[in-house]
Amino acid sequence: xxxxxxxxxxxxxxxxxxxxxxxxxxxxxxxxxxxxxxxxxxxxxxxxxxxxxxxxxxxxxxxxxxxxxxxxxxxxxxxxxxxxxxxxxxxxxxxxxxxxxxxxxxxxxxxxxxxxxxxxxxxxxxxxxxxxxxxxxxxxxxxxxxxxxxxxxxxxxxxxxxxxxxxxxxxxxxxxxxxxxxxxxxxxxxxxxxxxxxxxxxxxxxxxxxx
Numbered sequence: 178x179x180x181x182x183x184x185x186x187x188x189x190x191x192x193x194x195x196x197x198x199x200x201x202x203x204x205x206x207x208x209x210x211x212x213x214x215x216x217x218x219x220x221x222x223x224x225x226x227x228x229x230x231x232x233x234x235x236x237x238x239x240x241x242x243x244x245x246x247x248x249x250x251x252x253x254x255x256x257x258x259x260x261x262x263x264x265x266x267x268x269x270x271x272x273x274x275x276x277x278x279x280x281x282x283x284x285x286x287x288x289x290x291x292x293x294x295x296x297x298x299x300x301x302x303x304x305x306x307x308x309x310x311x312x313x314x315x316x317x318x319x320x321x322x323x324x325x326x327x328x329x330x331x332x333x334x335x336x337x338x339x340x341x342x343x344x345x346x347x348x349x350x351x352x353x354x355x356x357x358x359x360x361x362x363x364x365x366x367x368x369x370x371x372x373x374x375x376x377x378x379x380x381x382x383x384x385x386x387x388x
Contacts, residue, residue, distance in 0.1 A: 178296075178300045180270060180332065181212075181270065181297060181300035181301045181304055182300050182301075182303060182304040182307070183304065184212060184301075184304060185206060185300070185301050185302070185303065185304015185305040185306075185307070185308055186304045186305075186307050186308035186311065187308060188202065188206075188212070188215055188216060188219075188304070188305055188308060189202040189203070189304065189305045189306065189307060189308020189309035189310070189311065189312055190308045190309070190311055190312040191216075191219055191308075191312075192205070192219060192305075192308070192309060192312070193308070193309050193311075193312025193313055194312065195219065195222055195223055199306075199309040199310055199312070199313045200306075200309070201309075202305045202306065202308065202309035203302050203303075203305045203306035203309065205218075205305065206301050206302040206304075206305035206306075207298075207302050209235065210265070210266065210268065210298060210301060210302075211235060211238075211239050211268065212268065212269070212270075212301065213238060213239075213269070214234075214235040214238045214239050215235075217234060217235070217238060218231050218234070218235060221234060237364075237367070240367060241367060241370050242267055242268075242272075244370055244371075244374060245267055245269075245272045246264065246267060248276075249267070249272070249275065249276075252275065252286075252290070253287075253290065254287060255287040255290070255291065259287065259291055262291065262294065262295075263290060263291065263294055266294035266295070266297065266298050267294070268297065269330065270297060271293065271294055271297050273336060273337060274293055274297075275290060275293065276337075277336060277337065277340045278293075334347075345380070346373075346377055349373055349376050349377060349380075350369070350373045353368075353369045353370075353372040353373040353376065354369040354373075356369070356372065357369035357372065
């Protein structure tokens with residue numbers, strides 16, 4: 178809540194600066210529900226990119242969630258619409274919470290994941306709506322507000338580091354990111370994630386651990 182609502186407010190205000198009706202911001206939060214991709218879409222819309230270009234860019238950026246999904250195959254055992262919603266609602270923040278917390282009731286784990294996902298979704302849409310209404314009512318300079326997304330990712334990184342208590346995965350991720358930034362700038366995110374995954378799998382295999 179403390180991460181998503183302020184970040185959603187920042188998005189809503191920035192979205193309003195493009196001149197759209199206020200309700201488009203929470204609607205995008207409800208149907209797209211992708212913080213980083215929505216912030217990226219702001220720049221594309223401001224540059225008058227087509228909806229197809231925006232959709233393709235969002236898909237490419239969010240394809241990193243494919244890696245997240247693979248690691249949750251054993252956790253997400255819900256069926257039907259519940260499983261589809263868990264897939265749709267899998268964000269960076271939700272993934273961080275799912276992998277660093279446990280249901281108070283071991284027998285009701287799937288309901289816990291569903292509730293966690295739904296509340297995060299609600300917080301994000303609420304923030305988008307509040308920000309859009311503020312942006313419509315108040316005229317001010319929103320320069321720098323997009324940094325809220327970076328700040329949230331830093332907090333998630335710290336939480337993961339505190340839970341894992343191993344430096345190696347973070348060093349591998351950092352070096353992979355630097356490598357991808359220099360040699361594959363256009364596809365930096367996917368290349369860095371893929372390289373990190375391969376190196377961590379190789380390290381586990383070398384140590385004789387189960388993948």
